[in-house]
Amino acid sequence: MKTSIASLLLGTALAVTTAGAAFAQDKTVKIGALSDQSGLYADLGGPGSTLAAQMAVEDSGLAAKGWKIDIISGDHQNKPDIGTAIARQWFDVDKVDVIVDVPNSGVALAVNNVVKEKNGVYVNSGAATSDLTNAQCSPNTVHWTYDTYMLAHTTGQALVKAGGDTWFFLTADYAFGAALERDTTAVIAANGGKVVGGVKHPLNTPDFSSFLLQAQASKAKIIGLANAGGDTTNAIKQAAEFGIVKGGQKLAALLLFLTDVKAIGLETAQGLNFTETFYWDLNDQTRAFSKKFSEKMKNGAMPTMVQAGVYAGVRHYLKALEALGGNPHDGVKVVEKMKSMPTEDDLFGKGEIQPNGRTIHSAYLFEVKKPSESKGPWDFYKLVGTVPGDQAFTPLSESKCALLKK
Amino acid sequence: MQALYAQLLVGLINGSFYALLSLGLAVIFGMLNIINFAHGALYMMGAFVAYFLLNLGGINYWWALLLAPIIVGIFGMILERTMLKFLTGLDHLYGLLLTFGIALIVQGVFQNYFGSSGLPYAIPDQLKGGMNLGFMFLPVYRGWVVIFSLVVCLATWFLIEKTRLGAYLRAATENPTLVRAFGINVPRMITLTYGLGVGLAALAGVLSAPINQVRPLMGADLIIVVFAVVVIGGMGSIMGSIITGFALGVIEGLTKYFYPEASNTVVFVLMVLVLLVKPTGLTGRAA
Numbered sequence: 001m002k003t004s005i006a007s008l009l010l011g012t013a014l015a016v017t018t019a020g021a022a023f024a025q026d027k028t029v030k031i032g033a034l035s036d037q038s039g040l041y042a043d044l045g046g047p048g049s050t051l052a053a054q055m056a057v058e059d060s061g062l063a064a065k066g067w068k069i070d071i072i073s074g075d076h077q078n079k080p081d082i083g084t085a086i087a088r089q090w091f092d093v094d095k096v097d098v099i100v101d102v103p104n105s106g107v108a109l110a111v112n113n114v115v116k117e118k119n120g121v122y123v124n125s126g127a128a129t130s131d132l133t134n135a136q137c138s139p140n141t142v143h144w145t146y147d148t149y150m151l152a153h154t155t156g157q158a159l160v161k162a163g164g165d166t167w168f169f170l171t172a173d174y175a176f177g178a179a180l181e182r183d184t185t186a187v188i189a190a191n192g193g194k195v196v197g198g199v200k201h202p203l204n205t206p207d208f209s210s211f212l213l214q215a216q217a218s219k220a221k222i223i224g225l226a227n228a229g230g231d232t233t234n235a236i237k238q239a240a241e242f243g244i245v246k247g248g249q250k251l252a253a254l255l256l257f258l259t260d261v262k263a264i265g266l267e268t269a270q271g272l273n274f275t276e277t278f279y280w281d282l283n284d285q286t287r288a289f290s291k292k293f294s295e296k297m298k299n300g301a302m303p304t305m306v307q308a309g310v311y312a313g314v315r316h317y318l319k320a321l322e323a324l325g326g327n328p329h330d331g332v333k334v335v336e337k338m339k340s341m342p343t344e345d346d347l348f349g350k351g352e353i354q355p356n357g358r359t360i361h362s363a364y365l366f367e368v369k370k371p372s373e374s375k376g377p378w379d380f381y382k383l384v385g386t387v388p389g390d391q392a393f394t395p396l397s398e399s400k401c402a403l404l405k406k
Numbered sequence: 407m408q409a410l411y412a413q414l415l416v417g418l419i420n421g422s423f424y425a426l427l428s429l430g431l432a433v434i435f436g437m438l439n440i441i442n443f444a445h446g447a448l449y450m451m452g453a454f455v456a457y458f459l460l461n462l463g464g465i466n467y468w469w470a471l472l473l474a475p476i477i478v479g480i481f482g483m484i485l486e487r488t489m490l491k492f493l494t495g496l497d498h499l500y501g502l503l504l505t506f507g508i509a510l511i512v513q514g515v516f517q518n519y520f521g522s523s524g525l526p527y528a529i530p531d532q533l534k535g536g537m538n539l540g541f542m543f544l545p546v547y548r549g550w551v552v553i554f555s556l557v558v559c560l561a562t563w564f565l566i567e568k569t570r571l572g573a574y575l576r577a578a579t580e581n582p583t584l585v586r587a588f589g590i591n592v593p594r595m596i597t598l599t600y601g602l603g604v605g606l607a608a609l610a611g612v613l614s615a616p617i618n619q620v621r622p623l624m625g626a627d628l629i630i631v632v633f634a635v636v637v638i639g640g641m642g643s644i645m646g647s648i649i650t651g652f653a654l655g656v657i658e659g660l661t662k663y664f665y666p667e668a669s670n671t672v673v674f675v676l677m678v679l680v681l682l683v684k685p686t687g688l689t690g691r692a693a
């Protein structure tokens with residue numbers, strides 16, 4: 001027993017000294033893309049997010065400068081326990097430095113704690129909950145792409161101002177739905193509107209007819225869909241079937257992705273208003289990236305904003321490592337470096353990472369085109385307006401993040 | 407009160423799918439003694455076949471209702487002839503594992519090529535629109551689903567319980583050797599029966615294509631509930647599975663109204679209660 005403890009100590013001491021020696025030149029990085037690989041969020045993140053991370057590594061050009069960067073991927077199956085188990089294994093056994101993507105707010109918040117405990121880096125793009133950079137913010141976390149505050153203050157606000165002052169919510173019954181409903185309700189109240197009712201439905205509900213009937217009976221002007229992915233597409237499709245839009249009520253798809261619109265079809269989706277921070281057809285740079293991306297996808301899909309966020313996040317992470325001259329394998333240190341550098345990439349343009357970890361970039365209000373206006377298999381959106389980043393995301397004065405109190 | 411009527415009707419619509427699917431499972435279990443876990447994948451294939459017929463062949467919904475069950479049924483019969491038949495007489499577990507594996511492979515292949523969000527399939531023109539029933543707005547298509555599946559369920563029940571062919575089938579399950587002695591080709595009958603059960607799943611798939619997305623996982627999401635329905639109704643009972651299918655749809659619909667958070671667990675709670683009180687299911691015979 002004594003000898004084994006002694007050898008353990010010796011081993012640790014050796015490990016510490018070698019780690020210290022390697023510190024300056026260590027140019028190995030391991031990226032873990034954790035996502036829903038086969039469920040209802042797999043198309044908006046999933047294998048496409050892993051591909052985006054790979055493209056970011058290729059485009060960084062670090063391989064030519066002697067860096068060795070590996071990517072592994074994992075399937076959290078939308079279950080927080082599985083997500084945290086994978087994250088722990090990645091840090092403890094596989095020596096992963098950074099976890100990217102992680103859609104599903106429930107899983108994302110759970111993984112957030114693991115990354116902090118293990119002092120890794122967390123570049124989240126897939127999750128919506130604004131808590132990641134607010135009440136539950138962490139010095140190891142950067143949140144790219146979007147959050148519930150942004151969705152509420154863009155789509156939500158636009159609809160209330162256009163006269164939609166009574167709301168009924170269909171809310172996915174987990175952390176994400178609750179956060180989106182909470183943030184949107186605050187916006188509705190602030191603009192003089194009222195929430196007249198709501199239903200919390202289980203995640204991954206195939207049939208919405210019961211809930212839609214309740215929404216119809218509520219006579220609310222706006223039916224707010226605080227859900228995502230397959231839940232949103234089912235709700236929109238079935239709302240059309242039950243004549244809800246024809247009956248004068250308006251659907252608010254608070255969170256809608258490109259792949260969702262594809263799945264619903266323009267015939268049913270036309271006229272929906274919603275917000276995204278990336279669309280493949282925004283400008284020459286986004287078109288070039290998306291074309292490359294689409295050619296590598298099995299079903300030829302264009303990138304969603306989540307996948308674009310993974311690309312941009314990994315690019316920025318690698319830039320920070322390059323600026324540090326090596327990988328310190330110290331999450332807090334890398335994230336501090338990431339925050340100190342302005343963000344700039346082809347997909348989101350110029351921006352910054354706030355002290356709470358929130359990445360600030362522009363958001364765009366879109367409307368789904370009519371079938372007659374669409375010129376190609378992925379030509380879906382009309383740009384209606386642009387919201388500058390500082391108006392779209394939580395102002396630092398309103399953030400409850402502990403990192404801000406110094 | 408009005409809202410309650412509406413929920414009852416909506417429950418009946420979902421019940422139609424449960425009934426059609428659990429009926430197919432009951433037929434297969436009753437005649438072949440196989441717990442067909444591939445049922446959900448075959449239901450999904452029915453929807454995809456309808457989608458391909460429309461988008462590649464320009465063949466409309468009505469023909470798909472006829473053709474998709476035949477095409478998927480043939481696929482099922484090939485499965486039976488090449489794999490399932492070797493499991494005759496073995497423990498149920500083998501059939502369950504084999505069909506579960508088949509389901510995973512089929513779903514994986516579809517997911518690889520079509521992603522997880524699915525493809526749109528429009529409601530046929532003749533069934534578009536809806537009626538105002540006073541207490542609710544009923545889409546014509548949903549009304550059609552209830553009536554059509556009721557007719558199909560009853561026809562299947564009649565075929566198996568009341569016709570000569572059905573009598574042969576039931577006899578072949580009881581004592582295949584004796585039935586063979588009468589000059590009846592039992593293996594062929596078994597293959598056709600599996601084809602029939604699979605065809606019913608594909609038919610449900612076509613029916614649901616315009617309502618739900620045509621998605622690779624549409625069957626995986628449903629099949630667990632359908633198995634609970636079969637367990638509650640009693641494995642192998644034809645009428646039991648039809649009635650339980652519709653009844654559980656209604657109960658689920660009511661839960662969605664009174665306590666929506668529990669709507670996808672209520673069926674399993676009922677299953678536990680039934681198993682505790684009557685392990686063979688409500689209408690089941692002892693195994």
